[in-house]
Amino acid sequence: xxxxxxxINDPVFGFLSIPDGVLFQILQHPYMQRLxxxxxxxxSFFVYPGAMHSxxxxxxxxxxxxxxxxxxxxxxxxxxSDNEATASMAAILMHDIGHGPFSHVFEEAxxxxxxxxHEDISLMMMHEIRDWFAASQVAxxxxxxxxxxxxxxxxxxxxxEYPKHFLHQLISSQLDVDRLDYLCRDSFFCGVTEGSVxxxxxxxxxxxxxGRLVVEAKGIYSVEKFLVARRLMYWQVYLHHTSVAAxxxxxxxxxxxxxxxxNGVELFCSPALGYFLNGxxxxxxxxxFHYAQLDDSDLLSAIKVWSKSKDxxxxxxxxxxxxxxxxxxxxxxxxxxxxxxxxxxQQYALRFGVTQDEATYFFVExxxxxxxxxxxxxxxDILYKDxxxxxxxxxxxxxxxxxxxxxxxxxxxxxxx
Numbered sequence: 001x002x003x004x005x006x007x008i009n010d011p012v013f014g015f016l017s018i019p020d021g022v023l024f025q026i027l028q029h030p031y032m033q034r035l036x037x038x039x040x041x042x043x044s045f046f047v048y049p050g051a052m053h054s055x056x057x058x059x060x061x062x063x064x065x066x067x068x069x070x071x072x073x074x075x076x077x078x079x080x081s082d083n084e085a086t087a088s089m090a091a092i093l094m095h096d097i098g099h100g101p102f103s104h105v106f107e108e109a110x111x112x113x114x115x116x117x118h119e120d121i122s123l124m125m126m127h128e129i130r131d132w133f134a135a136s137q138v139a140x141x142x143x144x145x146x147x148x149x150x151x152x153x154x155x156x157x158x159x160x161e162y163p164k165h166f167l168h169q170l171i172s173s174q175l176d177v178d179r180l181d182y183l184c185r186d187s188f189f190c191g192v193t194e195g196s197v198x199x200x201x202x203x204x205x206x207x208x209x210x211g212r213l214v215v216e217a218k219g220i221y222s223v224e225k226f227l228v229a230r231r232l233m234y235w236q237v238y239l240h241h242t243s244v245a246a247x248x249x250x251x252x253x254x255x256x257x258x259x260x261x262x263n264g265v266e267l268f269c270s271p272a273l274g275y276f277l278n279g280x281x282x283x284x285x286x287x288x289f290h291y292a293q294l295d296d297s298d299l300l301s302a303i304k305v306w307s308k309s310k311d312x313x314x315x316x317x318x319x320x321x322x323x324x325x326x327x328x329x330x331x332x333x334x335x336x337x338x339x340x341x342x343x344x345x346q347q348y349a350l351r352f353g354v355t356q357d358e359a360t361y362f363f364v365e366x367x368x369x370x371x372x373x374x375x376x377x378x379x380x381d382i383l384y385k386d387x388x389x390x391x392x393x394x395x396x397x398x399x400x401x402x403x404x405x406x407x408x409x410x411x412x413x414x415x416x417x
Contacts, residue, residue: 005017005018008060010060010061010064011188012061012181012185012188013061013184016061016063016064017067019067022150023063023086023090023093026090026093026094026129027093029129029132030292031097031125031128031129032056032059032097033056034292034295035054035056035059035096035097036056037054037295037297038054038055038056038099038101038103038296039051039054039102039103039296040053040054040055040103040182040186041053041103041189041190041237041243042103042247043102043105043243043247044190044238044243046242046246046324047240047242048189048191048237050189050190050191051186051189051237052189053189058096058181058182058185059092059094059095059096059097060093061181061184062092062093062178062181062182063089063092063093064181065180065199065203066089066092066170066177067085068200068203069170069177069206070089070170072203072204073166076207078166083150083153084153084164084167087150087151087153087154087157088154088167088170088171090150090151091157091158091167091171094122094126094129094154094158095122095158095172096122097121097122098118098119098120098121098123098124098125098291099118099122100121100291100294101295101296101299102250102296102299104118105247105250105251105254106254106294106299108251109251110255111254111258111277112276121288122158123155123158124288125292126154127155129151130155133147133148133151134147134148165212166211169212173213173377173378174373174374174378174379174380175202175213175223175380177203180199180202180226183196183199183226183230183233184197186237187229190237192233192237194232194233194236195229195230195232195233195237196229197222198222201219201222202219202222202223202226204219205218205219205222206219207383209381209383209389212381214382214383215380215382215383215392216382217382217383217384217385217395220392220395223382223392223396224392224396224398227372227373227392228399231372234370235370239368239410241329241410244366244368244412245327245329245412245414246321246327248366249317249327249414251364253303253306253314253317253318253321254277254299255361256313256317256361257269257277257306257314258277258279260314261278261279267306267309268302268305268306269298270294270298271293272293272294272298273298273299273302275290276291276294303318303321303322307322312352312354312358313358316352317361317416320416327363327364327415327416328415328416329413330413330414330415331411331412332365332413333411335365335411336413342356344359344363344415347359348363348416362415362416363413363414363416364413364414365411365412365413365414366412366414367409367410367411367412368409368410368412369409370407371405372403372404372405373392373405375393375401375405379391379393392404393405
């Protein structure tokens with residue numbers, strides 16, 4: 001396939017180069033272009049109005065960092081072939097391709113088939129893109145074969161089935177280019193400086209030892225800063241109580257809409273959204289076709305119309321969402337008692353003239369939790385000059401395993417004011 005060199009101006013990392021024709025063709029595929037219509041931070045714009053960047057932009061940034069990481073590793077004598085480099089960049093470019101509208105909300109609302117998540121759909125889409133390349137008429141049979149081989153390799157790297165495990169670690173681990181990009185990018189667009197990390201230095205300090213990714217000891221302070229920044233970003237941005245309140249409200253909206261459709265009520269929506277609201281009554285082979293048509297606009301347009309729905313519950317929830325009259329969050333120390341739960345049901349039933357079952361749509365209990373580092377996951381290994389390797393929790397003078405793996409929890413009662 002003819003190679004091209006495209007330059008894209010990224011507000012975070014500057015000019016990004018698309019160095020290979022395969023990668024450019026992946027970017028042009030409708031599955032990738034769909035990510036332009038899905039916000040990276042879901043509903044965080046309710047808190048940080050600048051958080052309007054897309055998953056497409058994040059994917060580009062992660063691909064750029066993958067290129068930087070592989071270039072640095074090759075300079076240190078790590079063997080990575082041109083095809084392996086291209087496949088690794090293709091894998092990280094497509095790593096988020098299966099995300100639904102507003103990121104995880106669509107999944108958490110039970111809109112996908114049981115046992116299916118966005119990563120499963122990502123793999124389905126990767127296989128579709130590979131098959132699309134194989135059938136393409138814009139390249140010779142030899143070129144199509146070469147591209148298919150690269151795509152097969154990308155899928156194997158993504159699934160951690162490729163012999164060079166460190167390539168998968170660059171895509172998915174506790175210190176990968178995905179996290180390095182989204183911390184830098186999300187902090188930039190939100191205006192939250194605490195999330196800024198020294199991604200360039202961390203990538204320069206990466207190396208490979210016994211087939212595994214390590215960070216040279218000179219980079220330990222940058223890794224510590226990365227871990228601290230990650231914890232701060234989770235509580236200040238990703239788990240901000242207002243963002244979570246908006247997500248819980250949207251989940252209630254989708255749950256109510258799905259219930260109404262199950263009861264035979266006709267609701268305005270796009271054909272793609274209608275497929276999922278109908279409980280996947282069609283052949284599941286059609287799932288990918290409909291899913292690929294979904295983006296944030298499907299939900300936003302439906303919610304705007306549903307705010308005038310004849311169903312009182314749906315109209316109240318949608319009007320609240322549209323006008324940013326979100327659920328209010330209240331920290332609680334223990335789960336609601338039966339008496340407290342029933343009291344809330346009665347309160348909303350009287351207030352809106354609905355049944356007590358319908359009143360449950362106006363409040364929800366939720367626990368927010370996050371950990372900086374998982375002791376069960378692959379360790380962030382620090383490499384010393386004498387060849388010794390230590391877990392960051394052991395190597396750090398500032399952080400220890402107890403600090404890193406502590407999982408604070410916040411229990412909220414979210415309710416319509």
